[in-house]
Amino acid sequence: MTKNIPRRIILGPGPSSAHPRILKAMSNPVMGYLDPDFFEILEEVSGMLSMLYNTEGTSFAIAGTGSAGMEAGLNCLAEDGEDVLICNNGYFCERMIMMAERLNLNYSSLNFEWGTAIDLDLLENKLKNSNIKLVTAIHAETSTGVINPIAEIGQLCKKYGAKFMVDCVTSLAGIEIKFDEWNIDYAYSGTQKCLAAPPGLSPVAISEKALDYIRNREEAPSSWYLDLLGISEYWGKDHIAHQTTPVNLVYALREALQITFEEGIESKFQRHELMSKALKSGLKSLCLELPVDESIALNQLTVVKIPEGIDDESFRTDLLRNYLIEIGRGLGEFSGKVWRIGLMGESCVASSVFGILNAFENLLIKNNYEIEKGSSLSSASSIINSEFPRPY
Ligand SMILES: Cc1ncc(COP(=O)(O)O)c(C=O)c1O
Known part of the structure; x- marks a missing residue:
């Protein structure tokens, strides 16, 4: 077999x-x-x-x-x-x-x-x-x-x-x-x-x-x-x-x-921009730090600092085993310091944004972080629904 x-x-x-x-x-x-x-x-x-x-x-x-x-x-x-x-x-x-x-x-x-x-x-x-x-x-x-x-x-x-x-x-x-x-x-x-x-x-x-x-x-x-x-x-x-x-x-x-x-090349770019905005806003509402200045931050890939007290490897393993979600680890100088979340192509849809934010909320709570359940989802949702109401 x-x-x-x-x-x-x-x-x-x-x-x-x-x-x-x-x-x-x-x-x-x-x-x-x-x-x-x-x-x-x-x-x-x-x-x-x-x-x-x-x-x-x-x-x-x-x-x-x-x-x-x-x-x-x-x-x-x-x-x-x-x-x-x-x-x-x-x-x-x-x-x-x-x-x-x-x-x-x-x-x-x-x-x-x-x-x-x-x-x-x-x-x-x-x-x-x-x-x-x-x-x-x-x-x-x-x-x-x-x-x-x-x-x-x-x-x-x-x-x-x-x-x-x-x-x-x-x-x-x-x-x-x-x-x-x-x-x-x-x-x-x-x-x-x-x-x-x-x-x-x-x-x-x-x-x-x-x-x-x-x-x-x-x-x-x-x-x-x-x-x-x-x-x-x-x-x-x-x-x-x-x-x-x-x-x-x-x-x-x-x-x-x-x-x-x-899809139209312009719409595709807009989709990447919108989903990225929603994701970044959701992550920020969980008090996670995004180290790259907004003016030079990519839409397709968001870098998030690993919060204090969280074990990089076990968090990502939990995400993969229990939510089937893969995110990237830090490379080189950023190894062990950041996670990398991609929203690219087919993965760049609202369900990915909500899926990852929901998983992050649950895992942060499991790691004793005090966050308001649902806050990141509502923050992302207000961006997706208000700015660009298209059914991705
Ligand atoms: C910016 C950049 N350049 C080069 C590469 C290497 O591409 P590949 O892994 O397809 O060989 C990657 C892969 O992630 C990349 O992100």
């Missing part, structure tokens, strides 16, 4: 719950990855991704999770000896640093306190006094719950002649991305967050300038598998074979994009 797969309400930093239509789309028959009918599906996916990224450039998906998108960018967009600057204000920036180290890149990092956003003056000062050819930043830092000023960083990259690579793993389909307007050269994401598909693909967008750069490198990128030019040539009109495409994951991504556009 094999283990039954348990039901879960996943409200962590990702994956989020997959939409049933997406799971169904994945169960369609496998096609050959060089079948001309499959090429039409690739074209549809690529077109919808470009709309979501707001680009006239090239969009496609890499086989692999968000980290594959990250590694592909670092692998392709800097050559030996070129200076790379990694803006570092969280755990996933540190992952980039580890990759840059292994790829032997000539990188430096500009470090900011966790829980704060990238400081533009410090960045400009750095760019002014160096010869940096590639800048990287994370749009939505999932370890800290902070949004970074990508539009402004893009302006600085343009001013100082650096290519700009942006991690959109947690932002794509949850908040707006203006790839062309923000002067981004390469952005990557993951399917398992606001797109509400299972993990396994990294949807990316790349500028013509970045593709030209890869074409004209003295040496080909060290990874063949993650060569963005090679993958783009498979998705492009000549369909030159690269690796075997995970076709059923492409069906999933197409359905996820279709669902996103059916």
Whole structure:
């Protein structure tokens, strides 16, 4: 006998719950990855991704999770000896640093306190006094719950002649991305967050300038598998074979994009904003501390300080075993200090907000916290009902 797969309400930093239509789309028959009918599906996916990224450039998906998108960018967009600057204000920036180290890149990092956003003056000062050819930043830092000023960083990259690579793993389909307007050269994401598909693909967008750069490198990128030019040539009109495409994951991504556009991209962003407001207000009414300043706090992911006297592990275990709810633990510097609650894609609905707040109330009371039962629910409910009366 094999283990039954348990039901879960996943409200962590990702994956989020997959939409049933997406799971169904994945169960369609496998096609050959060089079948001309499959090429039409690739074209549809690529077109919808470009709309979501707001680009006239090239969009496609890499086989692999968000980290594959990250590694592909670092692998392709800097050559030996070129200076790379990694803006570092969280755990996933540190992952980039580890990759840059292994790829032997000539990188430096500009470090900011966790829980704060990238400081533009410090960045400009750095760019002014160096010869940096590639800048990287994370749009939505999932370890800290902070949004970074990508539009402004893009302006600085343009001013100082650096290519700009942006991690959109947690932002794509949850908040707006203006790839062309923000002067981004390469952005990557993951399917398992606001797109509400299972993990396994990294949807990316790349500028013509970045593709030209890869074409004209003295040496080909060290990874063949993650060569963005090679993958783009498979998705492009000549369909030159690269690796075997995970076709059923492409069906999933197409359905996820279709669902996103059916809802309307603006409504989807508003839903993320509204649910986040309701959750944050509920948590505050339980006197829980949200350490990130409201002006830079993400909608898709809320960071909450673990209250005094509560055991991190046993609280989360109680939540999982007795309420079937998964939330995220703190990572890196925030390990043991915070919880991370995600409201992304299909998980971003009123029932998730009420479910988690109800569970938090019960568990806090069990841990001898004096709170008024029902207070967080009524606070969340007044926001959901008054501001945006839509039946999510
Ligand atoms: C901001 C950010 N970047 C990169 C990643 C890595 O993506 P993956 O786990 O899909 O490889 C994550 C994953 O949570 C993330 O949140």
